[in-house]
Amino acid sequence: MNAREFEEMNRERWAEYDDLLNRLEKRKRAPDARELPMQLKKMCVDLSIARYRMYHTALRDHLNDQVIRGHKLVSVSQGAFWEQVMSFFLVKFPRAVRGEWRLHILCWLVFLLPAIGLYLAAESNMEWVKSILGENGLRNIDAMYGAEAADSLHNYRAEQGADFQMFAHYISNNIGIDFQIFASGILAGVGSLFYLVFNGLHFGAVFGYVEHYGNPEILYTFVAGHSSYELWAMVISGMAGMRVGVALLNPGRMTRARSLLEAGKKSMPLIFGAACMTFFAAIIEGFWSAEVVAPMIKYTVGIVGWVLLILYFSLCGRERFVEA
Amino acid sequence: MARVSNQPKIDTLQSVELSEGVEIQLRIAGVFARSLAYLLDLVFIIIAASVLGFIVGVMDSFVGSNYAMGLYGLLMFILTWGYFFLMESGKKGATFGKRIVGLRVVNTSGGIAQRGQVFTRNLFRFVELVIMPLIGLCCTMMTKRFQRAGDLVAGTVVVYAETDVQPSVALNSGREPRPPGWKLLREEQAAIVAFRERGGLWSGARQAELASHAQVLVKGESSEAVTELVGMAEWLTAKKD
Helix, strand or coil: CCHHHHHHHHHHHHHHHHHHHHHHHCCCCCHHHHHHHHHHHHHHHHHHHHHHCCCCHHHHHHHHHHHHHHHHHHCCCCCCHHHHHHHHHHHHHHHHHHHCHHHHHHHHHHHHHHHHHHHHHHHHCCHHHHHHHHHHHHHHHHHHHECCCCCHHHHHHCCCCHHHHHHHHHHHHHHHHHHHHHHHHHCCCHHHHHHHHHHHHHHHHHHHHHHHHECHHHHHHHHHHHHHHHHHHHHHHHHHHHHHHHHHHCCCCCCHHHHHHHHHHHHHHHHHHHHHHHHHHHHHHHHCCCCCCCHHHHHHHHHHHHHHHHHHHHHCCCCCCCCC | CCCCCCCCCCCCEEEEECCCCCEEEEEECCHHHHHHHHHHHHHHHHHHHHHHHHHHHHHHHHHCHHHHHHHHHHHHHHHHHHHHHHHHCCCCCCCHHHHHHCEEEEECCCCECCHHHHHHHHHCHHHHHHHCHHHHHHHHHHCCCCCCHHHHHHCEEEEECCCCCCCCCCCCCCCCCCCCCCCCCHHHHHHHHHHHHHHHHCCHHHHHHHHHHHCCCCCCCHHHHHHHHHHHHHHHHHCCC
């Protein structure tokens, strides 16, 4: 059979297939959509035949394109959206975090050790703190949490729309930082570690400085409510970045490309979950943390947040709770 | 079955085997096309940022500066981190720049990339193309499928969205079919047939030049070699009638 006879023989079926593709690609109604997989298989057979018999290039390219179009339509996977969201937060995310417990501990340490170190250093020697925060940083902190700054936060937040502006700022700034921590993990993990250490130092310096020279109550009541979600999300972003960095450094028995791909799959739920946590933190930080509320209530909310997260990450999605 | 020669490939076609058991060929886009698309996107982002700034500036006097500033912050966040993600997870799988150049993002097996994949590949854009552009460039040039690190992690490739049909005119046949001197590899047969299929638009000198690559197969020089090759192509295709 030569190419022309082959085309002649299949013309009708190819036209049907093309018509079906056109309708499906434009999201029109296609009652015969269930025919697609079968038709695609037939096209695949046609393509291999055309290749094997070395029919002319135009025909082979055309069949190749038609198979690609059909493949794109068939291989789309769409589950129920809300079901996916629920199963992500109740099962997939906490499991992913537990699955990387080594990196989890590592990232907490990499963040906490510099923070505690600088906090303690502030007691005896303020030079470290000054070198980390810089002139401007110190001035800002004095303005916000200084001994005489008792009401500046509330005064500012009392302005129309200030809460919204700060909310927007926390969203773009903090989620942006999460993304940066994760993405810089591609530099063999060094980038993620750098961001974690840097944030730890900054964190420790601010707390150390305010503890000794400022009004710690303003700072503590402000950060208590959202601290758990924000800090933990940052550490989880670090984990996600480190997963990619470690995959690059130590691919094991896989090729580096393969290992990166696997790491990407593993770190996806981590970074996505972290971004959601940071978003939640930004809502609290923007609309509630600066409200005038009795300090005890703020501290309680803060502690409840930490306890909830600890329970969430240690218990949620465990096999014995999840029905098969 | 078919024997395959070990010759290095001369094009960027990537064979991908589908679950249907057939191979399709993707045309992977190279560094130049992708850089061009990226530059166009940067221009677009700058324009969009200025327009947003202007609109928010106008709104400022209606809703108060705090709301306007907040809104601007949110929009800029969405623009910087979301532009590539939102555009590439759309139906066309391409940003404006990629659309202009004619590219799209697909997964390594040629199917539509999932949202998660598009999200991942674009997070790494920040490190690879914004902080240290050389990393993205080098990684793209060094990998077989022109993948930057984000593509490797996400399992995506950038391909030409549509195969451009190259105009081709067959060399006029009607020459005596002649068998080649010995059994040829399938790829060699294909090359000879393709020579006839596409030769019609080449100058005589170019035809002769290409035919001279088949010196082991043909005896004559220049135009005679061309005739011989076309004859073999005749024989190879006629055989199947």
